[in-house]
Amino acid sequence: MRVLFYSPAWPVSDFSNGIISYVAGVVPPLQKRGVKTMVLTGATGPSDPGGAIDLRTLVGSGSLGKTYDLVERAFRKLAPAVAQRTIPLWWLHRAGRALSKVEKIDLIEMEETFGAASALASGARAPLIVRLHGPTFLTAQAGGAEMDADYYRQVEAEGKLIAQATAVSSPSLDVLRRVREHYGLELGNATVIPNSGPPSIEGERWTKEEAENDHVLFIGRFDRTKGADVMIEAFAEVLKVRPQAKLSFVGADTFGLTDDAGKFWRIEEFVADRLGAQRKQVRLLGRVPHDELAKLRQSASVLVHPSRYENFSVAVLEACSQGVPIVASNVGGLPEILEHERSALLFAVSDKLALAKSVCRVLEDSDLASRLGRLAFEDYGERFSPERVAALSHDFYCRVLKERSVN
Numbered sequence: 001m002r003v004l005f006y007s008p009a010w011p012v013s014d015f016s017n018g019i020i021s022y023v024a025g026v027v028p029p030l031q032k033r034g035v036k037t038m039v040l041t042g043a044t045g046p047s048d049p050g051g052a053i054d055l056r057t058l059v060g061s062g063s064l065g066k067t068y069d070l071v072e073r074a075f076r077k078l079a080p081a082v083a084q085r086t087i088p089l090w091w092l093h094r095a096g097r098a099l100s101k102v103e104k105i106d107l108i109e110m111e112e113t114f115g116a117a118s119a120l121a122s123g124a125r126a127p128l129i130v131r132l133h134g135p136t137f138l139t140a141q142a143g144g145a146e147m148d149a150d151y152y153r154q155v156e157a158e159g160k161l162i163a164q165a166t167a168v169s170s171p172s173l174d175v176l177r178r179v180r181e182h183y184g185l186e187l188g189n190a191t192v193i194p195n196s197g198p199p200s201i202e203g204e205r206w207t208k209e210e211a212e213n214d215h216v217l218f219i220g221r222f223d224r225t226k227g228a229d230v231m232i233e234a235f236a237e238v239l240k241v242r243p244q245a246k247l248s249f250v251g252a253d254t255f256g257l258t259d260d261a262g263k264f265w266r267i268e269e270f271v272a273d274r275l276g277a278q279r280k281q282v283r284l285l286g287r288v289p290h291d292e293l294a295k296l297r298q299s300a301s302v303l304v305h306p307s308r309y310e311n312f313s314v315a316v317l318e319a320c321s322q323g324v325p326i327v328a329s330n331v332g333g334l335p336e337i338l339e340h341e342r343s344a345l346l347f348a349v350s351d352k353l354a355l356a357k358s359v360c361r362v363l364e365d366s367d368l369a370s371r372l373g374r375l376a377f378e379d380y381g382e383r384f385s386p387e388r389v390a391a392l393s394h395d396f397y398c399r400v401l402k403e404r405s406v407n
Contacts (some may be wrong), residue, residue, distance in 0.1 A: 001397060002036045002103060006092075006110040006120060010052040013290045014045025016221075016252070018195075019111050019133055021314040022171075025196040029390030035397070038105075040095060040120070042088075059094045089119040096123025107397055109169075115157030118164065127166035127404055129397075132175050134311055137182055138332075142309035143225035144258055159183040167400045169393075171195045171312030172333025191396055194336075196389035197317030200381065204294045206324045206373050208366045214245040216359060217300035217324075219293065219315050220307070222253040222267045227306030227329060229257055229265075230352050232274050232282070234306070237356035239278050242363060247282045248296065297324045301369065302362040308349055310334050317384055323377035325369040327358045337384070343376040 005023045009015040012024040027037045039052040096119070099105060105126040110117035111133035121128035136154045145151060162168060162179060168190035170176035180187055216235065220226035228251070235247045253267040271279050288296065297303060303319045305328040310316075312333035319326055320337065328334050330346035338344035345361065347354040362369045382388075 001034070001401070002038070002106045003030070003397060004038045004040060004099065004105045004108045004120075004124065004126070006108070006117070007039055007041045007052070009043040009045065010039060010041035011045060011048050013047045015043075016287055016290070018311075018314050021318075022131075022133075022195050025198060025314075025386050026390055026393060029196075029386045030394060032387075033390060033394050035394060038099070040099070053095075053099070055091055055095050058098050059091055088114070089116055092116055092119040093123035096120045096126070098123075100124040100126070106401060112158045112161055114154055115161040118161050127400065129167045129169055129400065130162055130165040132162075132168065132170040132179060132311065135175065135179055135182075138175065138178060138309050138311075139225055142307070143223055159185075162187070165189070166404065167191075167396070169193045169396060172336050174333050174336065175311045189400075193392045193396060194384055194389060195312045195314055195317060196384055196386045197314060197321045197380065199386055200321045200377070201294070204298060204322050205377070206298055206300075206322045208370050210298055211301050211369075212299050213301060214242055214363050215299060215301045216245060216247045216363075217250070217297065217303045218247065218306075219250045219303070220305070221251045222249075222270075223255065223257055225308055226251070227308050227350070228267075229259060229270065230306045230308075230350055230355060231304055232271055234304075234352040234355040234359065235282070236274050236278070237353060238359050238363075239275070239281060241356075241360050243278075245281065245363065248285055248300070249282060250285045250288045250293070250296065252287045293318065294322060297322050300324060302327055302359055304355070304359060305329065305334070306347075306355055307331065307334070312337065317380065320376040320380035320384065323373040325362050325372040326376060327355065327362060329355075337379075338376065339379075342372075343379055344372055 007020050007023045008017060009020055012020045023039060030037055040055055041052045042055050044054050105124050107129060108121050108124060108126050109129045109131050110120060111131050112135060117128055117130060135158055140151055163185055168187055170192050171194055173192050176190055176192060218231045222228045238245050256264055256266050258264050267284060271282050297319055302325045305313060305316050307329055310332040316328060316337055326344040328338055328344055328346055329349045331349045340346040345358040347358050
């Protein structure tokens with residue numbers, strides 16, 4: 001079986017993105033099961049070991065590639081808005097055609113974003129599994145995006161792709177249910193297969209003895225979707241009870257954040273405004289290389305994940321793989337990973353006071369912290385390990401190909 005995955009960038013050590021983490025997690029165990037995998041990517045970082053196929057290199061080489069480049073430049077100049085939507089589709093279609101000439105592709109798996117997967121599948125003439133990652137109608141609303149013409153165009157394109165796909169896989173039951181309801185689709189060809197995290201490494205297990213007292217950790221972008229504003233405002237409440245607490249904020253401030261009052265902020269300004277003189281209790285670490293995150297999680301007393309919407313967080317799975325105590329919002333697929341008062345503490349979306357109270361509970365009770373982390377780790381091994389997810393994926397691929405051959 002030959003399966004082609006698309007990843008927006010590669011490798012995971014150079015980029016922070018849930019799709020990249022998912023592909024990086026599922027490919028190695030699939031290969032161990034005898035599946036030949038290929039990863040097509042739109043960008044490669046300096047740590048790329050050469051295992052991925054760079055889209056631009058594939059399509060843009062030689063004299064024909066130079067012609068494509070000239071046409072693209074002219075198109076972007078004459079019709080920039082149209083070019084922004086159509087050129088990525090054009091590149092994916094050409095890449096699919098180029099790959100299919102080298103080797104037969106049995107299946108393509110790609111996320112629904114922009115509906116772009118249809119171009120890759122049509123170019124390769126291969127059946128397509130759409131992997132629900134972050135449908136725009138969910139993530140854009142959670143992030144406070146404007147419901148303009150581009151928004152509706154993207155939502156429509158994604159719905160059309162999902163409806164026409166050979167099959168659909170979803171990390172969470174929640175997002176699959178919402179997609180069915182929003183688009184009015186039955187999706188009898190859909191199944192739920194969770195994301196996987198990394199392999200558990202014994203030397204990276206969290207222990208209360210090695211964790212720093214009152215160290216709160218947030219890993220995510222500075223935006224509304226990830227609840228970065230809720231995290232910072234809740235931390236201000238934590239400091240009223242535990243003034244010695246410190247927050248490590250890991251994540252990029254790429255586009256800034258607009259608060260509930262409509263004011264635009266950059267992260268340094270937001271922290272200064274919300275915390276005042278106590279802003280020194282927050283360490284703004286920016287993007288941290290992926291291979292350094294495990295050590296940072298080990299040093300934390302608690303990891304907080306306050307997203308306004310989350311399909312099936314890889315960041316949470318990574319924390320579970322180390323047994324880190326977690327406080328998370330009770331939204332989307334998160335309660336399908338975590339059980340309130342058993343393997344994590346969950347709180348209502350955007351409720352900064354409830355978040356602060358939960359964080360203080362974990363900081364004050366090391367036995368509670370240890371129990372939450374231990375049970376999250378046990379659940380992870382049973383349900384979300386790379387081997388478990390690869391087995392489910394492989395079975396699904398076989399079923400899709402069998403049904404396609406019958407029909």
